[in-house]
Amino acid sequence: MRRYQSRLKGNLMRVMLIDDEPLALELLEIQLKKVCKISNLQKFTYLNIHKQARLIQETDVVFLDIEMPGNNGLELAEQIVEINPQLEIVFVTAFHQYAVEAFELQALDYLIKPVQVERLKKTVERLPTYINKHTSPTTKPSHFRVNISGELSFEGENNTYEIIKWRTAKSKELFLYLLQHTGKTVRKSKLVDLLWPDFEPNRAYSQLYTTIYNIRKTLGKYHEHFLIKSMHSSYSLIIKNVSIDITEWENRLKAAPPLYFDTIQKYEEMMAIYGECYLSDEGYLWAEPERFRLEKLWLKHAHQIANFYEQQRDVEKAIQWYTNICNRHPDDEIAHFALMKIYAELGYGIFVHHQYEKLQEALQELDIEISEHIQRWYTSWRGVII
Numbered sequence: 001m002r003r004y005q006s007r008l009k010g011n012l013m014r015v016m017l018i019d020d021e022p023l024a025l026e027l028l029e030i031q032l033k034k035v036c037k038i039s040n041l042q043k044f045t046y047l048n049i050h051k052q053a054r055l056i057q058e059t060d061v062v063f064l065d066i067e068m069p070g071n072n073g074l075e076l077a078e079q080i081v082e083i084n085p086q087l088e089i090v091f092v093t094a095f096h097q098y099a100v101e102a103f104e105l106q107a108l109d110y111l112i113k114p115v116q117v118e119r120l121k122k123t124v125e126r127l128p129t130y131i132n133k134h135t136s137p138t139t140k141p142s143h144f145r146v147n148i149s150g151e152l153s154f155e156g157e158n159n160t161y162e163i164i165k166w167r168t169a170k171s172k173e174l175f176l177y178l179l180q181h182t183g184k185t186v187r188k189s190k191l192v193d194l195l196w197p198d199f200e201p202n203r204a205y206s207q208l209y210t211t212i213y214n215i216r217k218t219l220g221k222y223h224e225h226f227l228i229k230s231m232h233s234s235y236s237l238i239i240k241n242v243s244i245d246i247t248e249w250e251n252r253l254k255a256a257p258p259l260y261f262d263t264i265q266k267y268e269e270m271m272a273i274y275g276e277c278y279l280s281d282e283g284y285l286w287a288e289p290e291r292f293r294l295e296k297l298w299l300k301h302a303h304q305i306a307n308f309y310e311q312q313r314d315v316e317k318a319i320q321w322y323t324n325i326c327n328r329h330p331d332d333e334i335a336h337f338a339l340m341k342i343y344a345e346l347g348y349g350i351f352v353h354h355q356y357e358k359l360q361e362a363l364q365e366l367d368i369e370i371s372e373h374i375q376r377w378y379t380s381w382r383g384v385i386i
Contacts, residue, residue, distance in 0.1 A: 013037065014059050014061075015032065015038050015042070015062075016042045016043075016044070016055070017043045017044070018045075018047050018064045018068075018076070019045065019063075019065040019068070019092065020069060022045060027114065028092065029041060031120050032120065032124070034117055035117060035120055035121045035124050040058075042059075046068075049079050053083050056083045056084050056087070057084045059087050060087060060127070061089075061090060062077075062080060062088070063092055063111075064077060064092065065091075065092050066092070066093040066110075073093075074206050074209040074213070075205075078209045078212045078213035078216065078230070081213055081216040081217060082216060085216050085219070085223040088127065090110065090123055091110040091111070092111045092115065093111070109126065111123060143242070144156045144157060145243045146179070146245065148176065148179070148278065149246055149249075149274050149276050150275060150277075151163065151281050152279075154222075164218060166214070166218055167218060168214060170211050171215050174191065174195060174211050174215060175215050175219075175237075176279065177286060178236075179244070180287070182244075183237070183238065183239075185231065185235070187233055188205070188233055188234055188235065191208055192204040192205060192208055194286060195207075212228060212230070224241075225239060225241055225242050226238075226239055226240075226242070227240075249270060250297065253270060256270065259304055267305055271298070277291055278290055278291040278294045299325065299329060299332070302325050302328075303334065306318055306325065310322075315342060315346065319339065319342060322335045322336075322342075323335075326339065331362045331363055333374060336355055336356075336359040336374075337374050337377070340352050340355045340377075340378070340381075352378075352381065
C-alpha cells in the first residue's frame with residue numbers, strides 16, 4: 001500500500017459518486033479513501049445536471065451507477081461529458097451484462113458491486129495518468145479547418161493535419177451527420193431510425209447515448225470548438241472558430257467575381273479546395289443528396305473554366321479541365337464531345353476514337369445510348385478522315 005500511495009503523491013482527485021442507494025455510496029466512499037487521496041468528494045443519489053454543472057466542470061472522476069430507477073446511466077454519462085469532456089467515468093453496476101456496454105462507451109473502467117478494495121485499487125491506479133493528462137497545459141489552436149472533401153481530417157493553423165481515430169464507425173458517421181446539420185436540431189428518434197433501424201427501441205437509444213459519449217470523448221481536446229448540445233428529444237452540434245472546407249469553397253464561389261482573364265487563377269484556386277467529392281471515402285446513403293448538389297455546383301464551374309480556356313484557344317488548359325470532368329463524371333457527354341472536337345481539330349484521330357469509346361462504355365453501363373447529334377458528328381468525322 002505504501003508503494004501505491006507514493007504513485008499518487010501530488011495527484012489529489014476530485015471525485016463524484018452517483019448511486020440511488022445511500023448505503024452503496026457510503027461503502028464506495030470508504031473503499032476509495034483506502035486506496036487514494038481525495039481533495040473533494042461529492043455524493044448524489046440523484047444528480048440534477050443543470051444545477052451541478054459547475055461541480056461537474058471541477059470534477060476529475062465520476063463513479064456512476066449504470067442502472068438507477070428513472071435514470072439511464074448511459075444517457076446520464078453522455079450528459080455529464082457534455083459539460084466536462086475531460087473527466088473520466090467509472091461505471092459501477094450489480095449486473096455483469098452492463099460491463100460490455102461500459103466498454104463500448106469507452107469508460108475508464110467498470111466495477112461490480114459490492115466493490116472490493118483490491119479491484120478498486122486497480123481502477124484507481126490508472127487515474128493519475130488521466131488526471132495529469134487533463135491538467136497539463138495544452139496549446140489549442142484558436143482556429144482550424146475540418147476537411148470533408150475526401151478523407152475526414154482536421155487542419156491546424158500551422159498546416160498540421162490530424163486524422164481522428166474514432167472509437168466506432170457509428171461515432172464517425174454520427175459526427176459527420178451532425179456536422180452536415182450544424183446549428184440545426186436533430187431529433188433523437190430520427191438518429192435512431194437512421195443508424196440503428198433494426199434495433200429494438202431501448203437498445204437503439206442506449207447505442208445513441210453511447211455513440212454521443214464517444215464523440216464527445218474523441219473530440220475532448222477540441223471541446224472549445226465543438227459542442228453537442230443535448231435537449232430532451234434532440235441534439236444540436238454547435239461549432240466555434242471552425243471552418244469547413246466545403247462550406248468555405250461554396251461561400252467563395254458565391255462571392256466570386258465574373259470569370260475573366262484576371263480572375264481565372266482565383267477560380268482555379270477555389271476549385272482546388274473541393275478536390276474530391278463530398279465524403280467520397282464513405283458510403284452513407286444520407287449524404288447522397290448533398291453530394292449530388294455539391295457535384296452539380298462543381299460541374300457547373302468546371303465547365304465554365306474549361307469553356308473559357310477553349311474560347312481563349314488555350315488548348316492545353318481546356319483539355320486538362322475537360323479531362324478532369326470526364327474522369328470525375330464519366331457520363332458527361334458535353335465534356336467528352338468537347339474533347340473529341342479539340343482532338344479532331346488538332347489532328348489527333350486516335351484520341352477522338354478513344355474518347356468516343358470511353359463515352360460509349362460509360363453510357364452503356366447506365367443502359368443509355370450516345371446522343372444522336374454526337375453519333376452523327378462522329379460518323380461524319382470518320383467519313384472525312386477515311
